[in-house]
Amino acid sequence: MLRWLARRIIAAALVVFVVTSLVFVVTHVFTDPATVSLPLEATEEHRADRRAALGIDRPLAVQYWDFVSGLVVGDLGESFWQDQPASKLVLERLPATLKLVAGATAVTVLLAAPMGMLAAWWERRFADHAVLGFSMASISAPPFWIGYLLIIVFAVQLGWVPTFGSRGFVSLILPSFAIGLASAGRLAQMTRRGIVEELRKPYAVTALSRGFSRSYTIVHHTFRNVASGFVTMTGWELTRMFTGYTVVIEVVFAWPGVGRLAIHAIENRDLILVQAAVVVLATLVVVTNLLVDIARRMIDPRVELA
Amino acid sequence: MSTTNGDGRTERLLEVKDLTVGFPTRDGIVRGVDQLTLNVGSHERLGVVGESGSGKSVMGLAILGMVLPPGRIMGGSVRWRGEDVLDPAVAGRVRGREIAMIFQDPMVSLNPLKTVGSQLRELLKRRVGLQGPAIRRRSLELLDMVGIANAGERLRAYAYELSGGMRQRVMIATALACEPTLVIADEPTTGLDVTIQDQILALLHDLSTELGMSVLMITHDLGVVAQFCDRVQVMYAGRIVERAPINEMFTDPQHPYSLGLLHSVPRVDRDDGELTGIPGEPLDRAQFPPGCAFEPRCNEAQDGCRDAPPPLLKIAERRWVACYNRPAAGSP
């Protein structure tokens, strides 16, 4: 188990390295931070000056070496929009994003697992149809729209929670739901399908034939067997959150996270800062996948120690 | 080697009457089990034989009031000591504790993510009501009963870590956990090596004698029936076509299908014992005729056979046949 873990961690580190190198290629080979940062009508001289200032007039190999050695010590370059180290700016915003993702994940899991089990329990009955309806609605509605809807109803009309910003736990509720509802919808359907399928399997039929109730069999026998898929899917949902939903929802709710920072960086043509945000988010995705693998290994003893 | 109890001394345990299970399909409702009638007495070992698709497994589950979706119990009754098993409240009491089923495929009938110990524990705790150290003691005892050595270690094993024969022994242990009065064994030796098959059958035979359990042995292997059962019924297309004490079934089969079956098994000790060699196609359940389901393959078929399915009638003491060509006892 420990050796397996060590191998998985090294593999994850390699993936982070490859991904960040790709980011470097995109920002330095296909374009360059200096050009991007200047208006289109800037003169060639102007650009050369900016390049020299940013150190990107040097050979690519040298720049890449700089980038990599910076990466190792957590230096992701200077943001010229904010005039501060990019890593500092991103890391300052990171807790807000992590809180948001944690909230959204809680919403996802706490809604999806019971809804999926309920739908399977009442297969083809009212509760099943109701859960399906919820899933279809939440999956097809874009998160920003769900976000707006939630703001209008709960913040503006009812005044239960603040409209935007991050002021403690209460302000976390709406954006978490805005992100988590669609994920919960997808996961609930997956859980339902998995449990219904498992309930037909001989081991579940055996459990029922021994006199265990349908609810006991669902919770104690079949859910365990869909848990591995559940965790994997939750991991994918987290990936979607890191790479898309949080960005949108942070803008809608004026949430001071990494996603909103990235949007501002783009607006201000700060390629270095964008790059730093992407590197951090990509790392989070890789770490998520690592955690998913570990969780699956703990749930299912048959998962190969590959 | 089978022991027959005198008729008078056996107590009626299970009484199934006109049980019908339907599965909706594109071509209409297929009756997996059709107006099935069956009784099992105490200390009895009854065999049910029939080819693949004849409805044996559907019958086994339906006796517990269970049907896999999209199936439905369409009619008939199942009574256990007089109580209606199709009533969910009764079923909840009877399942596992009075009637325990052993399934066709030991490879997949144990929960892959639970250890042997935890599967026994949940039964002993929730279905028997044992607590604390008694649970472990009884678990070890059960594994010991089914001939598993190293029981303490095996409690920690997952199903995938066990051989097929071992899994079936564990399966039997879980069936015995609640000390059932009747065990329904649905092809308990399918997919096992021949020597292991014999061991499992011998184990079930011994356990049923020792513990005084009745067994309903479902199989497509006449050799198993010959070794194991006191009485046998032959199933075809969801119906019982013949019922007889074991010796008479082998010496004097009556139904044309039973005749075919026995001729197709030249030696009882054949390895596979598959029911083959009967002329005609194996049954296609979606389009069997309105009359006797065996008619398309029957060499004794006459005009009347196609009109309505022949009823199961008594032709002699303890002998029943469903065939228009076998007059019932008392009729000319």
Ligand SMILES: Nc1ncnc2c1ncn2[C@@H]1O[C@H](COP(=O)(O)OP(=O)(O)OP(=O)(O)O)[C@@H](O)[C@H]1O
């Ligand atoms: N889930 C299902 N959907 C539709 N029809 C079904 C279903 N399960 C069973 N049947 C019908 O019931 C019939 C009997 O099936 P069953 O599994 O009881 O056969 P069996 O005698 O146990 O066969 P085998 O020896 O292969 O186990 C099948 O031929 C099929 O027509």
Ligand code: SF4
């Ligand atoms: S009823 Fe007719 S078709 Fe059916 S088995 Fe008897 S003789 Fe054959």
Ligand SMILES: [Mg+2]
């Ligand atoms: Mg079967």
